[in-house]
Structures are given as C-alpha cells and as structure tokens.
Amino acid sequence: MYRYLLLLIVWCHTQPVSAQSPAPVKLITCEGKAQGTYYIVKYLATDTTSLQGAVDSIFQVIDQSLSLYRPGSLINQFNATGQVQLDTHMKAVVTKALLTSRATDGLFDITVKPLVDLWGFGVHKRAFTGVPPADSIKKALTYIGYRYLRIKGNQLLATRRGVQIDCNGIAQGYTVDVLGQLLTQRGIRNYLVDVGGELCASGHNARGESWGVGIERPTPGDTNYEPVQGMVRLPGKGIATSGNYRRFFDQGGTRFAHTIHPLTGEALHNHIISVTVMAKDCFTADAFDNPLILMGVEEGLLYIEQHPAYGLEAMYIYKAPDGTVKEACSKGFRQYMVY
CATH class of the missing domain: 3.10.520.10 (ApbE-like domains)
Known part of the structure; x- marks a missing residue:
C-alpha cells in the first residue's frame, strides 16, 4: 500500500x-x-x-522481490503461477504477514489483492465506476484468505488457484x-x-x-x-x-x-x-x-x-x-x- x-x-x-x-x-x-x-x-x-549508493541498492533488491510495479519480481511471479521460490526479503515479509493475520483474526491479509484491484486502488488502474457491485465483491472474497498461503521451506505456495498477494501494506x-x-x-x-x-x-x-x-x-x-x-x-x-x-x-x-x-x-x-x-x-x-x-x-x-x-x-x-x-x-x- x-x-x-x-x-x-x-x-x-x-x-x-x-x-x-x-x-x-x-x-x-x-x-x-x-x-x-x-x-x-x-x-x-x-x-x-x-551511503546513497548502498541505500539505492537496497531499494532495488527489495523491489525485485516485492514490487507489483516491477515485471518479473518474485511477487508478480507468485501472482501469475501460485508458487515462487522465496528470497530472504519476501520470506521475511510473508512470514510476518501471516503472523499478523493470525494475531488479528484475519483483519490483516495480504491475499486482499483481488479486492484492492476491484475497488480501483491497485497497480493497474481501472476506469472509475464507483462502489463495485455486491456480486463482484462476493466473488472476489472467494479468493481471499491468508490460510490459502503455505510456506514450505523457501517456497511460497497458494493452495487455491487464483489467490494473489499484495504486500504494500x-x-x-x-x-x-x-x-x-x-x-x-x-x-x-x-x-x-x-x-x-x-x-x-x-x-x-x-x-x-x-x-x-x-x-x-x-x-x-x-x-x-x-x-x-x-x-x-x-x-x-x-x-x-x-x-x-x-x-x-x-x-x-x-x-x-x-x-x-x-x-x-x-x-x-x-x-x-x-x-x-x-x-x-x-x-x-x-x-x-x-x-x-x-x-x-x-x-x-x-x-x-x-x-x-x-x-x-x-x-x-x-x-x-x-x-x-x-x-x-x-x-x-x-x-x-x-x-
């Protein structure tokens, strides 16, 4: 976010x-x-x-892992295929996200991306149409749930097809x-x-x-x-x-x-x-x-x-x-x- x-x-x-x-x-x-x-x-x-060069280098490395705006980033690879080999940065962020999801009974959930896109706040802007229809929200909710994510070693897997993540929050x-x-x-x-x-x-x-x-x-x-x-x-x-x-x-x-x-x-x-x-x-x-x-x-x-x-x-x-x-x-x- x-x-x-x-x-x-x-x-x-x-x-x-x-x-x-x-x-x-x-x-x-x-x-x-x-x-x-x-x-x-x-x-x-x-x-x-x-330390300007070192600072800029950190941003580049993290963006290659977590940026939805960067083609080929690890997060975009996961969203396209439902699985990805995690680097240190993405593993730390996803692990923290899942812990926070459990701690807040799901009020924090990085699988919220389909809803973020539906409401027009995502990376790819849609033509503004106001509040989405109730049936569209209901459909998007079927792909939301941190329990659909599984970390196995250094691999992140989606246990439901169509699950996507947004770590901007x-x-x-x-x-x-x-x-x-x-x-x-x-x-x-x-x-x-x-x-x-x-x-x-x-x-x-x-x-x-x-x-x-x-x-x-x-x-x-x-x-x-x-x-x-x-x-x-x-x-x-x-x-x-x-x-x-x-x-x-x-x-x-x-x-x-x-x-x-x-x-x-x-x-x-x-x-x-x-x-x-x-x-x-x-x-x-x-x-x-x-x-x-x-x-x-x-x-x-x-x-x-x-x-x-x-x-x-x-x-x-x-x-x-x-x-x-x-x-x-x-x-x-x-x-x-x-x-």
Missing part, C-alpha cells in the same frame, strides 16, 4: 553532538524516490562519505528497518529513516535529543492540513500511519478509502481519519496500522491494552458525530508526546 501519511520529520540543524566529541559530527542526508513514494535517510557520522515498514540495519552495520548509531512517512529512529539528533516526528491534523474537509499540532519523540522506535485522506473516492456522501476490509470486502468508510502506530520496529508498526484502523477507536485501543506482548501504542484522529476532529491515544502513547 502506498502511504500518503500524516507524518512530518522535524529536522535539526547540523552541529556537534557534544563538546567532547573526538571529531566533528556531521548530519548526512540520503534521499530520493522509491516504492512509489519518497525516502529520506538522515544520520550523524564523522565520515562524510555518502507492510513492505515499506520492512524496508525502513532494513535501511536501519544497514546504518547499524556501518557503525552508525544515530539515525532516522523515513520511507513515505513510515519511520524508524536510533539514538539522537544533532541536538542530542531523541528524533522528533511531527503529527499533522487534517482540517474537517480532509483536503487541507493545518500546521503541525504536536510532536512525538522516537527513541529507538518505529512508527507508521494509515489514513483515509489521500487515496479515496466519495460517493453518495460517503468516503471510501484504499484500506480494504479483507473479511467483508468493503473499502474503509468509517469516521477515522488516521491511526498512527508506534512499536519496537517499523515492520511491526506497519503491520498493525491497517488492522487497528479497521477495528475503530474503542476496539483498537482495547486490543492494544489486551495484547501488550506486541508492544503497540497508537493515536487515532477521527471525526466526532458533530463533525469536529478529535484524538484518542493508548495509555503509553502520550509519554512520547512533547506537545
């Missing part, structure tokens, strides 16, 4: 981390476009040699963490990685503080954005957001967003504008943001409270019945908020 999210990075000016630093520390930036969105990698180092979070691992392996301890609004951070910024992430609140019309309303610190955490305000269409006074409910076949059309999820890593945060937005505010916050092992915290931004925009947070989320 291509994210158009609510997150803005709060950048700091380059300066030495402390007066005792043995060598001048510089803030280095790598940036570009990949996976249908932007990316920015910022880190502190005494060696000013750019989790691949960006995975990529963020892989980039973080690259930096760690290069001896870099202070960094922030952002891929389309999905982020992970380690250490501190040039001011010696935990990296700051600003959260925007959309106006009631959902098309314009007010200035940053708050900021959270990201001390060694991952953060991801799912929302209904970028990829959507309106019909009959209802907004239908690109998040698809895999059990009902319906596009998201509740009162939630967004949910921002924090976890131990971006991979986990990205895996759970779609299920949490489908659960809704009350059920989602209860889920977080009842499943502490996943280490989730979340902030919901939603419309109240009177049309005002409000927020609701899990108990642990506020400790990371600065204002």
Whole structure:
C-alpha cells in the first residue's frame, strides 16, 4: 500500500553532538524516490562519505522481490503461477504477514489483492465506476484468505488457484528497518529513516535529543492540513500511519478509502481519519496500522491494552458525530508526546 501519511520529520540543524566529541559530527542526508513514494535517510557520522549508493541498492533488491510495479519480481511471479521460490526479503515479509493475520483474526491479509484491484486502488488502474457491485465483491472474497498461503521451506505456495498477494501494506515498514540495519552495520548509531512517512529512529539528533516526528491534523474537509499540532519523540522506535485522506473516492456522501476490509470486502468508510502506530520496529508498526484502523477507536485501543506482548501504542484522529476532529491515544502513547 502506498502511504500518503500524516507524518512530518522535524529536522535539526547540523552541529556537534557534544563538546567532547573526538571529531566533528556531521548530519548526512540520503534521499530520493522509491516504492512509489519518497525516502529520506538522515544520520550523524564523522565520515562524510555518502551511503546513497548502498541505500539505492537496497531499494532495488527489495523491489525485485516485492514490487507489483516491477515485471518479473518474485511477487508478480507468485501472482501469475501460485508458487515462487522465496528470497530472504519476501520470506521475511510473508512470514510476518501471516503472523499478523493470525494475531488479528484475519483483519490483516495480504491475499486482499483481488479486492484492492476491484475497488480501483491497485497497480493497474481501472476506469472509475464507483462502489463495485455486491456480486463482484462476493466473488472476489472467494479468493481471499491468508490460510490459502503455505510456506514450505523457501517456497511460497497458494493452495487455491487464483489467490494473489499484495504486500504494500507492510513492505515499506520492512524496508525502513532494513535501511536501519544497514546504518547499524556501518557503525552508525544515530539515525532516522523515513520511507513515505513510515519511520524508524536510533539514538539522537544533532541536538542530542531523541528524533522528533511531527503529527499533522487534517482540517474537517480532509483536503487541507493545518500546521503541525504536536510532536512525538522516537527513541529507538518505529512508527507508521494509515489514513483515509489521500487515496479515496466519495460517493453518495460517503468516503471510501484504499484500506480494504479483507473479511467483508468493503473499502474503509468509517469516521477515522488516521491511526498512527508506534512499536519496537517499523515492520511491526506497519503491520498493525491497517488492522487497528479497521477495528475503530474503542476496539483498537482495547486490543492494544489486551495484547501488550506486541508492544503497540497508537493515536487515532477521527471525526466526532458533530463533525469536529478529535484524538484518542493508548495509555503509553502520550509519554512520547512533547506537545
């Protein structure tokens, strides 16, 4: 899923981390476009040699595995034949996806691709016709179900003909963490990685503080954005957001967003504008943001409270019945908020 999210990075000016630093520390930036969105990698180092080439190489390798836009990618091979030999990246993502599916009783399901395509949010755009007919949704649902996927060694198999997968709802979070691992392996301890609004951070910024992430609140019309309303610190955490305000269409006074409910076949059309999820890593945060937005505010916050092992915290931004925009947070989320 291509994210158009609510997150803005709060950048700091380059300066030495402390007066005792043995060598001048510089803030280095790598940036570009990949996976249908932007990316920015910022880190502190005494060696000013750019890692741009290494970063771009990671995107190329992961896209060859998981990109629906790249002909011949492993995911496209699976969707064409119902089987594929997995590489390290695809195996990690599919394994995590299946674990999340079981943890959320199927609210997260990468076999949702036929429904994503049917609603017009897929890679191959169809002529817009609005809400799909009920019989078309019913037919597509016969191909949906994570239980139709089986990992056997390093091979992924579909146990039902016609099952296809879409990993866009989790691949960006995975990529963020892989980039973080690259930096760690290069001896870099202070960094922030952002891929389309999905982020992970380690250490501190040039001011010696935990990296700051600003959260925007959309106006009631959902098309314009007010200035940053708050900021959270990201001390060694991952953060991801799912929302209904970028990829959507309106019909009959209802907004239908690109998040698809895999059990009902319906596009998201509740009162939630967004949910921002924090976890131990971006991979986990990205895996759970779609299920949490489908659960809704009350059920989602209860889920977080009842499943502490996943280490989730979340902030919901939603419309109240009177049309005002409000927020609701899990108990642990506020400790990371600065204002």
